[in-house]
Amino acid sequence: MNSADHVSFDGLHAAEYPIQKGVHAVGIVWYGNYLYVADTRGGLRVFDMRFILDLDLDPDADPATHDRMGTDTDGVKTTANVEDKTKVGRHDNVWYSFGYRYVMPQVAAWKFKATQSNPKGSCACVSTGAPKASYISLDRSTGPDRLLMGEYCRPESGYPSTGRIASYPVAALEGRSADVTAEGRANYLPLANGGAQGAAAYNGTLYVNESKGTDEPGNLWRYRWNDGRLVQHGQAVKTARGAEDLYVERGTGRLWSLSEHRPGSDDDCKLNPGPGDREGTDYCQRVLFAHELSWLDSRP
Template sequence: MTTSQPALPRRAVWVAALAAAVLALPVFAAPARAAAPGDPATASAFDLTSGPDLSGHVAALKAALPTQGVQDLLDQGNRVAKTGASCSTDPFGTGDDGSVLRPAKKICWDAGDSDTREWIPQGLTGVSDAQADELWGTRKPLVASWYDKASTTLCSADPDTCYDKGVRLSFLDPETAVAGSPESRRYRHVLLVEPYYNSYGNVSYKAIDIHAGGLAWYKYYLYVADTMNGLRVFDMRSILDLNRDQDASVDDTTLDGLKSNVRDASRIGRQNNVYYSHTYRYVMPQVASYKFVAPQGNSPSAVTCVATGAPKASYISVDRSNTAAPSLVMGEYCDSDDTHVEKGRVGALPVDDATGLLKATSGVVRATQAFHLPRDLTQGAARYNGVYYFNRSWTDHSGSLRRATVTDGRLVDYGNNITNAVGPEDLYFEHGQGVAGGGTQYLWSLTEHRSDSTVATCNDAGSPCGRVLYAHRVGDVLALP
């Protein structure tokens, strides 16, 4: 026998029905908060996978052209930089706000490189990135990158600038003086190239048309930022010499019995059984690359950035402070004007200390950390012992050096703004822990703007332009409020 339940009052029935209807409605999450400056970013956006292996191409080129070591290249430097009182270029001035952190070291390029409109300096690294003892043999080289800003205006004035030569490197030892000239330092340019097999099945190479905004050197490998794609990789053991007899007027006979020519600015690679190099004695072929796994949402023509997908690889550096787990730090340049709030991101990728290559897991280099940048207009980043250093610049005004630390899970500004040079670019941290131990740490950078009489602020005492390599003592930087 069943027992019937007592009937509910009419009001109770109505309330129960309403409650059931409400519970049956779909549940919507609260709108997600947009990422704020300094917030954690999606680390997987920085993940990379290997591109085509070009080592076979490079081996074929090395069988055709002789190689040159970095120390010999430095010894045979054909350009002279100046230091000390001989380096009069001063992009620091007094600063826009009347104060500026002046560098502990400063190096001036030779006149041709200081004034060229064709080549623009961008990236910087050095042997302190590459080696724990901070020595390459007996030398302490810096390496800077320049991109070719080919233009119709330049071409009409100088036919040799009509050809987009891509990217070149400058190898310079800041500590080894020219004999009899204590304030002089020799340096040499090397053209970066991408190897390929031409339609005849012969190995050749072409110029690399990228911005090269950042450099990082670890063991034998040189990493070059490829803005929209990731990284290109070069090998210091594979610098090819097209003019070994140092007589440019006569074509050299190559190892494979052909010729090499360093006089014709219009040609690159193997053409009609002659190797060309846009007149550069040395070329350095790409051996590998790393590509972003995530789709690229940024536009090559835009200086603003998106907050999702792959970042731009605008600058890179090496963090050696954790010797058990070195990292490559990568970040993006973004102009967050009044209509755009995304300031860019910075991430860290693991380096395999045994090989010098990035450390992959199941074929993917997985980023270990990423943050939205605290500030926009960031041109360079370095990290050491948990402190981030950022170079910021805007047109031809005084730049700024910022510091930041990870606090409560966010990347936040540490201390005040430090007024810096006009046009500061990539950053390189000299860790000072080499063979002598306990040495001075330096934060190196370089400036991009040539002195230009047509730009009023370039000649202003508070905000002058000019191209130099320079270094601040890290202790001086950290001591500032």
Template sequence: MTLHQPTRRRSPRHGGWVAALAAAILAVPVLSAPALAAIPGDPATASSFNLEPGPDLSGTVTALKAALPTQGVQELLDQGNRIAKTGASCTTDPFGTGDNGAVLAPARKLCWDAGDAATQEWIPQGITGVSDAQADELWGTRKPLVTAWYDKAGAPLCSTDPGTCPDKGVRLSFLDPETPVAGTPDGRRYRHVLLVEPYVNSYGNASYRAVDVHAGGIAWYKYHLYVADTLNGLRVFDMRSVLDLNPDQNASVDDTTLNGLKSNVTDESRIGRQSNVYYGHTYRYVMPQVASYKFVAAQGNSSAGTCVATGAPKASYISVDRSVPAAPALIMGEYCNSDTDHPERGRVGALPIDDTTGLLRQTGETVIATSAYHLPRDLTQGAARYNGMYYFNRSYLDNSGSLRRATVTSGRLVDHGGNITNAVGPEDLYVEHGQSASDAAQYLWSLTEHRADTTAGCTDTGSPCGRVIYAHRLSDVLARP
């Protein structure tokens, strides 16, 4: 949660928490004191996580690809127009001195460019990378990371900056953490891509609109990118369907599209096909949704932070487990802010991936979950599993975050070892598995959401804020008692 930033009007994962904030603070005064009321029915019911495919969008996406040229991931990286800093040039340090337990300093860290580090409009959430996508951990010759941001549209920022008023939905950042920028050894290029939902407009033409989700977790497998859709399930995008609205790279002149119309990248207020012009809120690249998965069970949760223990879970965050090559899995969990009336801490489940297609494995028309457990702690913002060990990021307002480990013991998911203090505002998790080379290090990646500003909390000693992408060596995490 981001206390010091404007409240977003449509955040299914965090939305609704402002009204209950006073009660939440009383119930959970510090991160080290979560609500731990008993949860019935452990392990959780796996079938609650079952999914079924949504509507077929392939025809509309094909029509859009006939109108607009496509670009690949390597081209996105080559044309990165923003520069992240690493090494000594990344001075942002949200790791503080620790609110509860010893701080684990990151082995790797990258800082966004100044505009993305300070923006109030976009909030970082999800992270994945090529180690999820490919067993050899390479996309061509590159090792990209991908992050997701949601648009915190609305007042008060909108009243002073009209360009932020439209709800632009979700954007991705494609970043190459390995390749230095020529002349800037500590620089790493990245590029934003806007996610869009295809539809057929009232004139019968293929168009697209903003993707209205929180994007608290993303996961990349083969060509497919999964995005958590909190109260529904998953949305799926295809890396082969990135549409280019400005192939001549001259933003001042509208390009002619493949179907003889125009595309525009200067109008921040518009998106989709309007009056025979394609727009993308000024973004050069848009990536249309190609598929979706919906929960089979009824959804008993609401957009508020509390949860129920039965029915469909929230899809708050996701990751990929590649530790068993023959049985890759998508890990999905839910964010819950427990209180006296709602003691549920959330659940985490596993869904099978079909390695031949990169889509979820179906039995008939259903994706059948292989496991589900109640979480040992609430306030969980991200989860990953590797070689049977679960890793959880927890955060609470502007307190230092908490990295927890857990294993399945006697049919329950229980804490393994003690708390590890990490950054303020940690979010989604991604495992760089290091299987492609015998000497490759394994990393547990994450990112932080809070801006560094003058709000009380961010300037307090021991609880600094600031947006970074960071990684711990998995061996360092496992070595902690």
């Protein structure tokens, strides 16, 4: 219901300002009927793939006509507006959808029980309390299947944490009836400068993407477990600038990732081409790429 007690819907909101004014979705896993979305300070949001709604607010395919939607459940006749992409839901008897046709409702959320003490507006982290949910992946390397989730941290004075990583059994998350305890992979990442933006596990190896921003290529690290601790396995493999989440495509033996930076998104990515230069620079283009796992595992 909206503030006028009309049947409606609304966009998702979260307190991320000044880093993000809305929900900061930083990773997605589709498992069974559910889509799990990591929300930096909010934990996990859960969406049901079986309930994707076709709003069809523009049945005549002419955005300018503002089609009639008929009589709503409260007896009021409503219209639609798909031109205004700043609103969602029902406002003054007009339906909006941010300009989109389809909506998928959030059906649940997982919140950390501990207090979120990480400072807002900063990438620094404390070593206690609720972690940030900065990236997730599906871990099928051991049974039962788990969601692997970690936090992005940049250590600074008073905030030494390099980031924590943990796993949660998907079956327990699907139950949504009791607390779910982090298990199996609860650890601090052994990254001197932090910066982990993605992790995935396969055949006993934990792969972690370390972003170095736009300044230089990132690092792809490999770790093994030894007496409950993460131990570095081999040297870092250079990867894309701003490398983020990781995904194991088991059927092909590939480890997929993507980079976040784009021209104009950061000071180092401003478009200032000189005479004869093409617009932009290579390292400021977003890319989707994959590593062969067999090649990665053969690196020294």
